Amino acid sequence: MKVLLLAAMLLPAPPVAGPPAAPASAVVHTDHGLVRGTVTGRHRTFQGIPYAAPPVRSLRWRAPQPVVPWSGVRDATKPGAPCAQQPSADPTVVDPREDCLYLNVTTPVARGVRRPVIVWLHGGAFQTGTGSAYDAHRLAEQGGAVVVTINYRLGVFGYFGLPGLPGTGTFGLQDQQAALRWVRANAAAFGGDPHNVTLAGQSAGGLSVCAQLTSPGAAGLFDKAIIQSGSCLTSWPAGLFFGMPAGSQWSNRxxxxxxxxxxxxxxxxxxxxxxxxxxxxxxxxxxxxxxxxxxxxxxxxxxxxxxxxxxFTLPAYGTPVLPRNPADALRAGVFHRLPVLSGSTRDEFRGFLGAVDEWAPYSAQQYTDALTAAFGDQAGRVAARYPVSAYGNRPGLAWAAVATDRMWACPTLAGDRLLARHTAVYGYEFAEQHGPALDATYPWGASHGYELPYLFDGIRWLTGTAQPGLADEMVRVWAGFAATGTPSWPRMSARARTPYVRGLASGATGSVDLAAEHRCDFWATVPDA
Known part of the structure; x- marks a missing residue:
């Protein structure tokens, strides 16, 4: 009986039943007109669907405006342009433009039930990226979910402000809310359940999810949240992050x-x-x-x-969209009470530091200088806990471990504990050490963003193949959470000395003591310089 119960827990819950939908078709009627997508053997894709008017000319730095309905059937077989942004090495960003408020929908071919909906917010530090880079067909085919990936305004176009300008510093977040309103209105046409919408994202996308949890304007627009490497509490001391001054992902108006x-x-x-x-x-x-x-x-x-x-890459608080700093809102318990799946990767900062350390290895003096800038007279204590000798005599790896624990892992755990005081929270840590990476010449480990190929195809900045078993498990967990609000492990207790956090790695199961692994008790005693 115990074995049967465990097996049942690991299976994703069935989609919510609803009125029978029309037979699978390449043509769907949205609230602004017909769109024609692409039908394969097991999934359908609809790309480049506008969810707001082009934010150009007089609409630059305005709240997203309604789409003008079209006649006939709109071609939805290719994505819209990525949003205007700074040049980057991302090969998926081609010909970015201001006219960019488009989304893409991937659905299972099988119809007849209302599917859970996942709305995906891409990462890129609020300054780069595009929703079309995320091929969600496995979440649709294996997970039975309808997946919507979106573009939203970036950089100076998304987070610019002036005194007296309505929407100052929050246009990108407003775009996300407009896309969620589109999903509520149109999910059923694509076979999705408009009353079972999960907002999910990674990095800046995860931070966006956390921000929307605290935004009054997002109330009622989604039903569950998935935060990947994007805690509202993310912050850094001076010097630790490539010499940047101390800060966080939020800015005051x-x-x-x-x-x-x-x-x-x-x-x-x-x-x-x-x-x-x-x-x-x-x-x-x-x-x-x-x-x-x-x-x-x-x-x-x-x-x-x-x-x-x-x-112009830090969303502004003290605004109608974000009345409070999202970190402070979590501390005060002022957020939407929704189930949350939240976690980070075991070696987050190697993805940032390693891009330099691989070709020009950091010296012990550079490591010491970074610690001194960040922690002042506490630098020696930090160096003693993170000696270079413990990281293969690679100062860059020691530096990355410090930054991972101080900037990512411990703030993620602290943020999840705050959420868990008021709602159901399920923690995870992606810890796969041998998955797709930038290349095979550096010990990338489970770096920032390295969980993405396990959920999506099309992550072209990483090379290699995700382990099929782990990829299947993660698709099952993410889609199951979207369906039911519960994964296959216990919810986090805010009071537990060791809250349950599920480790995700090939050949490994069970919980991980995140606080011990990342020395969070130690970091609670180390002030920034």
């Missing part, structure tokens, strides 16, 4: 508005600057925002390249 004012002056759009008039002459401009909206997108990305772009 005055800082964003000040950065916007300085950008306006830099581009000649200050209130005393000059701009081209409609008749081709030159005259004084008393409209900085109008001047900036007339500035070519390429000029905006060029003006915010380099270190300065960080000013």
């Amino acid at each position: 005055p800082a964003v508005e000040d950065a916007g004012t300085r950008l306006a002056g830099k581009l000649g759009c200050g209130v005393t600057s000059y701009a081209a008039t409609s008749d081709g002459g030159v005259g004084a401009s008393a409209d900085p925002l109008g001047c900036l909206r007339a500035t070519p997108a390429a000029d905006l990305t060029a003006a915010t390249a380099g270190a300065g772009q960080a000013a």
Whole structure:
């Protein structure tokens, strides 16, 4: 009997029954018109569906506006353009544009029941990426879910602000909410259950999920949350993250508005600057925002390249979208009470530091300097807990372990404990050491983002093949959570000395003591410099 009960727990719950849907078809009627997608043997895909009007010209830096309905059948066999962004090494980002508020839907072919819906928010530090990079056919075919991947405004187009500008610093988050409203209105047409929507994301996408949990405007737009490597409590001390000053993923509104004012002056759009008039002459401009909206997108990305772009990649709080810093909102218990699946990877920071350490290995002096900048007179204590000798005499690996534990693992555990005071939370740690990686010449371990090939195809910046057994398990868990709100392990207890956190790695099962593995008790005693 125990064996049978365990087997039943590991199986995903059946989709929610509902009114019979139409036979599987390449044509679907959305609330703005017909779309024609692609039907394969086991799944359907619909790409490049607009969920908001193009945010260009007078709509730049405005809340997302309704789509204009179309006549006839719209082609949905190829994705829309990625959102305008800084150049990157991501091979999936081709020809980015401001006209980018599109989404993609992947569904099982089999119809007749309402499927759970997963809305996926891509990562990329709020400055790069695209939803079309995530091929979700396994979550549809094996997991029985309808998966929606979206684009949302990035960088200066998504998080710019000026005094008096409605939506300052939150346009990308507003796009996500507009996409969720589209899903509520259209999920049933694709065979999904509009009342069973899970918002999921990784890195900046995970941070977005956490932000939406605290946003009043997201109330009622989704029913469950999956946060991958994106705790609301993520922060860093000075110097630990490539010499950056101390900070977090959130910015207060005055800082964003000040950065916007300085950008306006830099581009000649200050209130005393000059701009081209409609008749081709030159005259004084008393409209900085109008001047900036007339500035070519390429000029905006060029003006915010380099270190300065960080000013417009931090969502702003103290705004209608985020009234409070999301970290403070969690501490106060001010968030939507929804089931949450949350976790991180075992070696998060190797994915950042290793890209340099592989080709120009960090020295012991660089490691010491980073610790001193970050922790001041506590640097020696940190070095004693993370000696270079424990990491194959590679200072870069010791540095990555410090940053992983201080910036990712322990804040994730702390954030999950805060959530668990008020709602059901299920913790995990992705710990696979031999999966797809950037290359085979560096010990990447379970770096930031390395769980993605186990859920999606199309992750072209990693090479290698995900272990099929672990990939099947993760698809089953993610889709099962979307269906029922419970995975196959116990929920986290906020009061437990060792909260249950499921380890995910090939050939390994059971829980992991996240606090012990990442020295969280120690970090609770180490102040930043």
